Amino acid sequence: MPKLISTRTRIADLGKPRIIVIGGGFGGLEVAKGLNGLKAQTVLFDRYNHHCFQPLLYQVATSGLESNSIVFPFRKRFGSQPDFFFRLGEVTQIKPEENYIETSIGGVKYDYLVIANGASTNYYGLKDVEDNAVAMKTIIDAIKLRNIIIRNFETALLTDDPELMNSLMDFVIVGGGPTGVELAGALAELKTHVFPKDYPELELSHMDIHLVEATPRLLNGMSDKSSQKSLEYLQRMGVKVHLNCAVKSYDGYEVLFNTGEKLITRTMIWAAGVKGTPIGGIPAESLGRAGRIQVDEFNRVKGYTNIFAIGDAAIMSGDPNYPNGHPMMAPPAIQQGRLVAKNIKRLIQKKEMKPFRYTDKGSMATIGRNQAVVDLKGLRFQGFFAWLVWMFVHLISIIGFRNKIFVMFSWFWSYFSYDKSNRLIIARPKDGVQ
Amino acid sequence: MPKLISTRTRIADLGKPRIIVIGGGFGGLEVAKGLNGLKAQTVLFDRYNHHCFQPLLYQVATSGLESNSIVFPFRKRFGSQPDFFFRLGEVTQIKPEENYIETSIGGVKYDYLVIANGASTNYYGLKDVEDNAVAMKTIIDAIKLRNIIIRNFETALLTDDPELMNSLMDFVIVGGGPTGVELAGALAELKTHVFPKDYPELELSHMDIHLVEATPRLLNGMSDKSSQKSLEYLQRMGVKVHLNCAVKSYDGYEVLFNTGEKLITRTMIWAAGVKGTPIGGIPAESLGRAGRIQVDEFNRVKGYTNIFAIGDAAIMSGDPNYPNGHPMMAPPAIQQGRLVAKNIKRLIQKKEMKPFRYTDKGSMATIGRNQAVVDLKGLRFQGFFAWLVWMFVHLISIIGFRNKIFVMFSWFWSYFSYDKSNRLIIARPKDGVQ
Numbered sequence: 001m002p003k004l005i006s007t008r009t010r011i012a013d014l015g016k017p018r019i020i021v022i023g024g025g026f027g028g029l030e031v032a033k034g035l036n037g038l039k040a041q042t043v044l045f046d047r048y049n050h051h052c053f054q055p056l057l058y059q060v061a062t063s064g065l066e067s068n069s070i071v072f073p074f075r076k077r078f079g080s081q082p083d084f085f086f087r088l089g090e091v092t093q094i095k096p097e098e099n100y101i102e103t104s105i106g107g108v109k110y111d112y113l114v115i116a117n118g119a120s121t122n123y124y125g126l127k128d129v130e131d132n133a134v135a136m137k138t139i140i141d142a143i144k145l146r147n148i149i150i151r152n153f154e155t156a157l158l159t160d161d162p163e164l165m166n167s168l169m170d171f172v173i174v175g176g177g178p179t180g181v182e183l184a185g186a187l188a189e190l191k192t193h194v195f196p197k198d199y200p201e202l203e204l205s206h207m208d209i210h211l212v213e214a215t216p217r218l219l220n221g222m223s224d225k226s227s228q229k230s231l232e233y234l235q236r237m238g239v240k241v242h243l244n245c246a247v248k249s250y251d252g253y254e255v256l257f258n259t260g261e262k263l264i265t266r267t268m269i270w271a272a273g274v275k276g277t278p279i280g281g282i283p284a285e286s287l288g289r290a291g292r293i294q295v296d297e298f299n300r301v302k303g304y305t306n307i308f309a310i311g312d313a314a315i316m317s318g319d320p321n322y323p324n325g326h327p328m329m330a331p332p333a334i335q336q337g338r339l340v341a342k343n344i345k346r347l348i349q350k351k352e353m354k355p356f357r358y359t360d361k362g363s364m365a366t367i368g369r370n371q372a373v374v375d376l377k378g379l380r381f382q383g384f385f386a387w388l389v390w391m392f393v394h395l396i397s398i399i400g401f402r403n404k405i406f407v408m409f410s411w412f413w414s415y416f417s418y419d420k421s422n423r424l425i426i427a428r429p430k431d432g433v434q
Numbered sequence: 435m436p437k438l439i440s441t442r443t444r445i446a447d448l449g450k451p452r453i454i455v456i457g458g459g460f461g462g463l464e465v466a467k468g469l470n471g472l473k474a475q476t477v478l479f480d481r482y483n484h485h486c487f488q489p490l491l492y493q494v495a496t497s498g499l500e501s502n503s504i505v506f507p508f509r510k511r512f513g514s515q516p517d518f519f520f521r522l523g524e525v526t527q528i529k530p531e532e533n534y535i536e537t538s539i540g541g542v543k544y545d546y547l548v549i550a551n552g553a554s555t556n557y558y559g560l561k562d563v564e565d566n567a568v569a570m571k572t573i574i575d576a577i578k579l580r581n582i583i584i585r586n587f588e589t590a591l592l593t594d595d596p597e598l599m600n601s602l603m604d605f606v607i608v609g610g611g612p613t614g615v616e617l618a619g620a621l622a623e624l625k626t627h628v629f630p631k632d633y634p635e636l637e638l639s640h641m642d643i644h645l646v647e648a649t650p651r652l653l654n655g656m657s658d659k660s661s662q663k664s665l666e667y668l669q670r671m672g673v674k675v676h677l678n679c680a681v682k683s684y685d686g687y688e689v690l691f692n693t694g695e696k697l698i699t700r701t702m703i704w705a706a707g708v709k710g711t712p713i714g715g716i717p718a719e720s721l722g723r724a725g726r727i728q729v730d731e732f733n734r735v736k737g738y739t740n741i742f743a744i745g746d747a748a749i750m751s752g753d754p755n756y757p758n759g760h761p762m763m764a765p766p767a768i769q770q771g772r773l774v775a776k777n778i779k780r781l782i783q784k785k786e787m788k789p790f791r792y793t794d795k796g797s798m799a800t801i802g803r804n805q806a807v808v809d810l811k812g813l814r815f816q817g818f819f820a821w822l823v824w825m826f827v828h829l830i831s832i833i834g835f836r837n838k839i840f841v842m843f844s845w846f847w848s849y850f851s852y853d854k855s856n857r858l859i860i861a862r863p864k865d866g867v868q
Contacts, residue, residue, distance in 0.1 A: 048859065048860075049584060049588065049857075049858060049859045050858050050859075050860075066501075066503070067500075067502075068500035068501075068502070068855075068856050068858060068860075071858055071860070073632075073855075073857050073858060075631075075632040075633070075857075076632070076853075076855070076857070079631040079632055079634075080631070085635070087588075088585070088588040088859070105592055106592065139860055140860070143860070150483060154483065154521075154522040157521070158539055158540065197509075197513040197514070198507075198509040198510070199509070201519070400855075402847055405843065406840070409839065419510075421502075421507075421510070421834075421836050422502050423483075423507050423509075424483060424484050424505055425482065425483045425484075425522075426482075426502075426505070426573055426574070
């Protein structure tokens with residue numbers, strides 16, 4: 001039987017406080033980094049053995065980047081950090097009254113607990129969508145989508161039935177946030193620059209990319225100007241944008257909208273929303289909007305003094321600029337992670353904690369080559385320069401020098417060759433892989 | 435229902451001869467390339483949508499290279515070749531009397547057929563080994579092995595039972611050919627340079643790498659000097675080499691050898707042999723040693739005038755230097771593929787075919803950084819220079835400029851950092867991926 005605490009391995013009780021971090025996303029990673037140098041034991045749990053740079057998942061799905069260059073092994077990052085321990089496993093239950101968590105690989109006590117398990121896809125109760133659509137939250141999702149896109153085109157070659165063929169060549173992306181917008185743009189590039197060379201047997205004008213957004217505009221978190229410009233870019237690239245339109249049902253073939261409209265597609269990509277990932281032991285009354293855990297200004301979970309929640313997992317009340325919680329994106333998670341690490345240090349040193357204040361550095365999205373929109377504090381721009389800024393910011397944010405080089409080289413290569421080189425199905429149905 | 439021949443797609447009957455190539459490995463690729471410019475239709479079938487550079491699979495398995503940099507999409511290679519068609523599918527049955535093949539995606543007639551479906555792993559009837567060992571023939575095998583190696587180490591952290599721990603940290607590689615030798619060397623490098631940093635909680639001296647070979651020496655296809663030197667290199671790196679030793683049984687935990695010895699391991703890598711991949715419709719009497727299809731000096735399958743078999747799939751009689759057939763490696767496949775393409779052209783032009791003569795350019799294997807063995811015609815050398823030659827030859831052989839750059843950069847990076855960066859488990863058991 002697996003033992004998390006063993007006399008042999010150094011995760012044994014060391015007489016130091018043990019801080020357990022659940023999840024190595026943007027927030028959890030900052031906590032673990034920030035605890036370096038503290039006389040304490042840090043234990044990071046994750047379902048994967050690597051951090052994933054989620055903002056670029058859509059480029060993996062559309063063959064622009066290989067999966068390995070946007071992920072980074074935790075052990076490589078923290079190999080030399082004293083008293084740091086990584087454990088590959090899923091936390092299944094928190095027992096706050098015992099300061100104890102149960103995981104898929106055994107149970108362990110904590111002195112401080114940081115819940116940074118991120119968000120999962122929100123299907124808003126649409127069970128048929130959940131069963132039939134592809135999400136865009138994990139590296140597995142991205143590889144699955146890449147396989148599906150390419151396999152669909154290979155299958156489209158085999159039919160004379162125009163409806164069946166169209167169902168394979170059409171894509172419906174639901175959700176006009178950054179993921180949906182960026183994915184739509186990348187698919188439009190495949191249509192224009194890559195697939196005509198790969199599939200001369202197919203009439204590429206039959207490939208329709210639909211982007212569906214329930215509100216009146218794209219990129220709701222950004223300025224009107226950026227919304228408008230991204231819509232223009234996408235339409236110029238041939239993407240069919242449906243605003244004020246929501247999905248009612250999807251059976252894997254027919255999409256029904258609340259407007260009464262219908263579309264036929266084998267591939268719906270669901271980027272319409274995220275919600276907190278439920279974790280056993282957190283009472284329902286501690287949860288807020290979208291299933292996120294309610295926290296105070298120190299990111300402490302309501303009712304507990306030694307349990308924190310950060311990033312997408314948490315919703316902080318009391319920030320007048322964000323009555324519905326901070327945006328479920330990397331920057332709040334990173335800033336909260338850094339502060340929680342410092343606050344835990346302060347707690348251990350019997351000092352007072354500092355409250356969280358979110359610094360909004362702006363946001364950006366890329367729509368395609370030379371086309372991006374950027375909103376910075378008081379500064380808004382679009383087009384080629386925005387696209388350069390977008391690339392620069394993402395490059396410096398990716399963990400690992402080697403990954404930066406690989407991503408940069410891939411981008412250069414794609415830019416000058418108009419190619420996306422990773423259009424591979426690295427799986428066969430009989431291997432049990434999508 | 436899928437239709438291979440359709441009025442809409444251009445694979446329709448064009449009034450030109452149709453040449454079908456089964457398999458896009460080293461041999462099949464050369465056939466398809468060689469048919470360029472011929473007034474004929476070339477149709478390539480493969481189970482994958484990409485060519486795989488098999489000689490470097492072991493580096494994917496040991497986290498040295500990412501999977502994408504050793505594979506290359508067929509459509510990218512042949513996108514602009516006129517009258518070339520790729521079809522993703524498996525050929526299930528040949529009906530020579532009708533000049534017809536059945537595939538997983540429908541049936542199609544041929545004028546000329548080239549069987550280049552390569553080899554599959556030969557377990558020599560050991561069913562329990564087949565069920566419990568990992569092979570090293572496909573990109574999926576390599577990714578599976580990478581996942582297993584890392585997952586084993588993550589699990590080894592959780593136990594106090596020394597036998598269980600050793601079973602997770604020990605590896606038994608069966609087969610002392612290039613794949614086995616190169617894999618053993620790469621695992622030894624993980625042990626020395628990478629895992630001590632990743633797993634400070636584990637005593638790495640417990641990690642045993644066993645290389646098992648049934649004959650008295652490693653690298654049987656190479657010179658005595660190279661065999662001897664590779665044995666020296668491996669032993670210096672701590673690999674336990676067992677010569678004159680064959681596996682009798684393996685239940686996933688205990689390996690029993692014909693010497694009566696036993697070993698405990700969760701991970702057996704089976705690189706002990708390959709055999710032809712059976713294909714329906716080729717009569718048993720046409721098969722030779724190791725299930726390879728008997729061909730004449732023009733690579734024509736015995737008894738047929740328009741069916742060819744090349745590479746690992748074929749065994750050619752009549753070459754006095756190779757009474758057991760040409761080696762099951764890339765060079766004979768490449769040379770036969772080139773010649774078969776030319777001979778099909780000659781047949782169509784009613785000219786006489788040219789017989790195959792194998793040019794042995796030598797062979798080589800790498801054991802680790804600065805260590806390789808090279809046998810060229812009349813020239814044998816080992817060590818650092820051999821290692822440079824090995825790298826150079828492999829780099830120029832990989833398809834695609836972009837792949838060359840990625841592989842070269844990965845090698846440089848690993849050389850100077852002593853790191854292997856792709857130690858990722860990009861799969862979770864519940865995703866249905868190993």
